[in-house]
Every structure is written in C-alpha cells, then in structure tokens.
Amino acid sequence: MHTAVLDATTVETLVSAAVAAPSIHNTQPWRFRLDSDALTLEIRAAKERGLRHIDPAGRALHLSVGCAILNLRIAIEHFGWEPVPRLLPRPDEPDLLATVRLGGSARTSSYSSLYDAVWRRHSSRFPFSERPLPTAVIAELTEAAHAEGARLHHLPPHSADSVLRLTREAEHRNTTDTDRARESRRWVTAGDGTGLGMPSAVLGPQDYREHIPMRDFGARRHPALLTARSFEQQPSLAVLSTAHDRRTDWLRAGQALERVLLVATAYGVRASLLHQALEWPDLAQRLVPWPDAHPAHAQMVIRLGYGPEGPASPRSNMAVLSSGDA
Numbered sequence: 255m256h257t258a259v260l261d262a263t264t265v266e267t268l269v270s271a272a273v274a275a276p277s278i279h280n281t282q283p284w285r286f287r288l289d290s291d292a293l294t295l296e297i298r299a300a301k302e303r304g305l306r307h308i309d310p311a312g313r314a315l316h317l318s319v320g321c322a323i324l325n326l327r328i329a330i331e332h333f334g335w336e337p338v339p340r341l342l343p344r345p346d347e348p349d350l351l352a353t354v355r356l357g358g359s360a361r362t363s364s365y366s367s368l369y370d371a372v373w374r375r376h377s378s379r380f381p382f383s384e385r386p387l388p389t390a391v392i393a394e395l396t397e398a399a400h401a402e403g404a405r406l407h408h409l410p411p412h413s414a415d416s417v418l419r420l421t422r423e424a425e426h427r428n429t430t431d432t433d434r435a436r437e438s439r440r441w442v443t444a445g446d447g448t449g450l451g452m453p454s455a456v457l458g459p460q461d462y463r464e465h466i467p468m469r470d471f472g473a474r475r476h477p478a479l480l481t482a483r484s485f486e487q488q489p490s491l492a493v494l495s496t497a498h499d500r501r502t503d504w505l506r507a508g509q510a511l512e513r514v515l516l517v518a519t520a521y522g523v524r525a526s527l528l529h530q531a532l533e534w535p536d537l538a539q540r541l542v543p544w545p546d547a548h549p550a551h552a553q554m555v556i557r558l559g560y561g562p563e564g565p566a567s568p569r570s571n572m573a574v575l576s577s578g579d580a
Contacts, residue, residue, distance in 0.1 A: 260290070260293060260356065264333055265288060267329065267333075268295065268326060268329045268330060268333070269286050269295075269326075270569075271325045271326060271328065271329035271369075271372050271373075272284070272286065272297070272322040272323070272325045272326040272329070273322060273569050274325055274372055274373060274375070274569065275318065275321035275322040275324070275325045275512055276318070276321055276375075276376075276377060276511075276512070276515070276527065277318035277321070277322075278305065278308070278309065278314040278315070278317070278318055278529060279305065279308075279438070279441035279442060280441070280450060280567040280568075281303040281304070281305065281315075281318070281441060281450060282300070282303065282318075282450055282569065283299060283300045283301075283303040283304055283315045283318055283319065284297055284298070284299065284300055284318070284319050284322050285297070285298045285299075285300050286298075292355065293335075293355060293356040294353050294354065294355040294356070295326065295353065295354050295355075295356075296350060296352075296353050297319055297322060297323060297326070297350075297351050297352045297353070297354070298349045298350050298351060299312070299315060299319065299349045299351055301349065303450070305437055305441075306437065307431070307433040307434045307436075307437045308428075308434050308437055308438065308533055309533065312501075312504075313504050313532070313553075314529065314532070314533075316351065316501055316504035316505050316508060317504050317505075317507055317508035317511060317553060317554065318508060319351045319352065319505065319508060320504065320505040320506065320507060320508015320509045320510075320511070320512070321508045321509070321511055321512035321515075322508075322512075323339060323352050323354065323505065323508065323509055324402070324508070324509040324512040324513055324516075325372050325512060326354050327339060327354060327365070327509075328365045328368050328369055328372055328516075329369065329372065330354065330356055330360075331360045331363055331365050331366075332365070332366075332369040334359060334360055335356040335357060335358070335359070335360055336356075336357035336358050336359065336360045336361065337354050337355075337356070337357070337360075338354065338355040338356075338357045339352055339353070339354045339355075340352060340353045340354075340355075341502050341505050341506070342501060342502060342505070351505060352505060367520060368513070368516045368517070368520065370520075371516040371517075371519040371520045372516065374519055375515055375516055375519040376563075376564070376565075376566035376567065377525060377526045377527060377564070377567070378524040378525065378526055378561060378562060378563055378564040379526050379564060380524075380561055380562045380564045381485045381486060381561060382485070382486050382489070382490075382524060382557075382559030382560055382561035383486065383559065383560050383561055384486050384487065384488065385559070385560045386490065387408075387490055387523065387558060387559070391518075391521050391523060392408050394517055394521070395408075395492070395514050395517055395518060395558075396408070398510070398513040398514045398516075398517045399494060399510045399511075399513065399514050401510075401513065402506060402509045402510035402513050403496070403506045403509075403510065404494055404495065404496050404506060404507050404510035404511075404553070405494070405495050405496070405497075405550065406492050406493070406494050406510075406514060406556075407492060407493050407495065407542075408490070408491075408492045409491045409492060409493065411488055413491075414488070414489060414490075414491040416540075417491055417493070417528075417531070417541060417555055418489070418491075420531040420537045420540055420541060421528050421530050421531050421555070423531070423537060424530035424531040424532075424533060424534050424537050425530050427534060428530060428533065434533075450568075486559060489557055489559065490557065490558045490559050491528075491555060491556065491557055491558070492514075492555070492556045492558060493541055493542065493552050493554075493555055493556075494507060494510060494511055494514065494552070494553050494554040494555075494556060495507075495542055495550040495551055495552050495553055496550070496551050496553055497548060497549065497550065497551070498549075498551065499551040503551070503553075504553065507553035507554070511553070511554050511556075514556065515556075518558060522560070523558055523559065523560065524558070524559055524560065524561050524562075524563065524564075525556055525557065525558050526556075526557045527554055527555070527556060527557070528554075528555040528556070528557060529554065529555070531555065532552060532553070532554065532555070538551075538552055541555065
C-alpha cells in the first residue's frame with residue numbers, strides 16, 4: 255500500500271500539471287473529477303469549449319485531452335505513485351475520456367526528467383534560426399512518440415515544402431469559410447480574462463501577424479513576409495501519425511505529442527503546432543508523404559527549431575475539480 259498522502263495541495267498540483275498541456279486554440283477542453291475513495295482522477299470533455307466547425311468530430315479535442323493525460327501521468331509518478339490510465343473506460347459515458355488511478359509506488363521511469371519540462375513547455379510562434387536539429391535529438395523525439403504508440407516522421411525538405419503548401423491551402427479555406435473564421439475569432443486574441451483562448455501576445459511579432467492572424471506558420475512564404483524578421487527558410491517539420499484513426503488513437507496521439515514536446519523542451523528545442531491541414535479530411539490524407547506498407551493517419555504537424563521562447567498562453571481556473579461520487 256502506498257503511504258503518501260493525497261492532500262488538497264497535491265491534487266491541485268496534479269491538475270495544474272495536467273492543464274499545462276497544449277490545446278487547440280487554447281480552448282482547454284477538459285474537466286477533472288477526483289474519486290477520493292478509488293484514488294482516481296477522471297478527465298471529461300468540456301464540450302462547451304469544443305470547436306463545432308473547426309473540429310466537428312472532436313479529434314483535436316481528444317488530442318488536447320491526451321496531452322493533459324500525459325502530463326497527469328508524469329505528475330502522479332513525480333509524487334511517488336504509479337499512474338494507471340484507462341482510455342474511454344465507460345462506453346455509456348462518452349464524455350468521460352479517461353481515468354488515471356494512483357496505483358502503488360512508482361517504478362523507475364524515463365518520466366523523471368520530464369516533470370520540470372511540464373511547467374516550462376509552451377509553443378513558440380516566433381521565427382527560428384536555421385540551425386538544424388542534431389540527429390541524436392531527432393532520434394530521441396522519434397522514440398518519445400514510439401513509446402506512446404505513435405510514429406514521428408521528420409520530413410526531408412521536399413516533403414516539408416509539400417506540407418507547407420497543404421497548410422497554406424487549409425489556411426486559405428479557413429479564412430474564407432464564414433463559420434470557421436467566426437469560430438476562430440472567438441478564441442484567438444480573446445483577452446477576456448478567463449485564461450481561455452489565445453491573446454495577441456502569443457501569436458508572434460506584430461510585423462507579420464496581420465498575414466497570419468490566427469495561426470503561426472502557414473503563410474511564412476507570403477511575399478510580404480520575406481523580410482529580415484521572416485520565418486526560417488527551411489523549417490524543420492515532423493508529422494505525428496497513428497496506425498488507426500479512432501477515438502482511442504486520438505487520445506494516444508495526444509499523449510505521444512506531449513511527450514515529444516516535453517523531450518524537445520528538455521533539449522532546449524522550441525516547437526509550434528500546425529493543425530490547419532488536419533481540419534480538412536482531403537488535405538489530412540495527404541500529410542503522410544512517406545511510402546509505407548501499413549496505413550498511417552496524420553494527427554499533428556510539428557515545427558521544431560531553435561529560437562526565442564516567446565510568451566506562454568494563459569491557463570484557466572475553469573477545470574472544475576470536484577470530488578466524491580458522481
């Protein structure tokens with residue numbers, strides 16, 4: 255039997271670690287409930303923060319929650335428990351996306367080096383340098399994804415150019431689709447004091463924000479951006495994919511994504527996420543440019559590199575942690 259005490263301060267820290275995870279448009283679409291008798295934290299979808307037009311199937315919501323699950327697992331282990339996650343544990347409660355039970359004493363794990371990164375990780379939407387990622391770092395990032403049941407494919411230059419073209423096409427569609435554009439404006443540059451949404455400060459330098467008002471990199475080769483402060487000419491991009499495309503795969507992909515981002519943070523590598531093309535099924539199918547005998551489903555495009563840290567998106571106090579029986 256584990257002898258550590260699950261007091262209020264520890265629970266608060268566990269949930270704070272979970273909500274430090276990235277989420278699409280910083281919607282933070284999660285809620286937490288503690289079953290103190292079972293020593294189990296439930297993670298439910300906050301459907302009112304879902305993106306009905308941008309993410310109608312809820313794939314990005316599940317990825318976001320998957321990122322929070324990974325952070326929660328790391329924090330639980332940091333405090334000495336063995337995290338025991340279950341994905342979609344109750345079919346009759348579709349909004350219950352996962353439970354994580356605090357098991358016995360934690361075994362030695364590679365998570366030990368990632369706890370500090372949980373608190374330091376955030377996206378950087380600023381230009382990176384042309385310095386390439388070391389081969390050893392790319393290998394570590396690839397292994398991080400593999401450890402969570404996903405695949406990370408670092409793109410060669412010609413494939414990266416193809417993905418950027420798909421991203422620009424998706425961005426064009428998003429800005430010309432009235433419903434999607436309105437939904438994005440609701441969350442981007444929100445600044446309403448709730449801690450939700452993306453305030454303008456995190457979107458990158460004002461010099462080119464007018465060309466990329468809601469995302470970070472799709473328009474990097476717009477003629478107006480070819481200035482001394484424009485983005486790197488040859489970005490380092492990676493595609494995260496899974497063998498299947500079910501809800502459980504989305505949750506696993508989110509955990510893999512966050513593990514990749516935390517390992518990158520530990521190595522001083524900045525990252526930002528290019529989600530645009532994944533919001534259009536026909537474009538998403540073209541994001542897996544490598545030949546493979548087995549099917550692969552792209553789940554995220556990640557831009558990696560060295561550059562300024564940039565400001566962090568705020569976090570909300572609206573996770574709504576309750577305790578006891580439902």
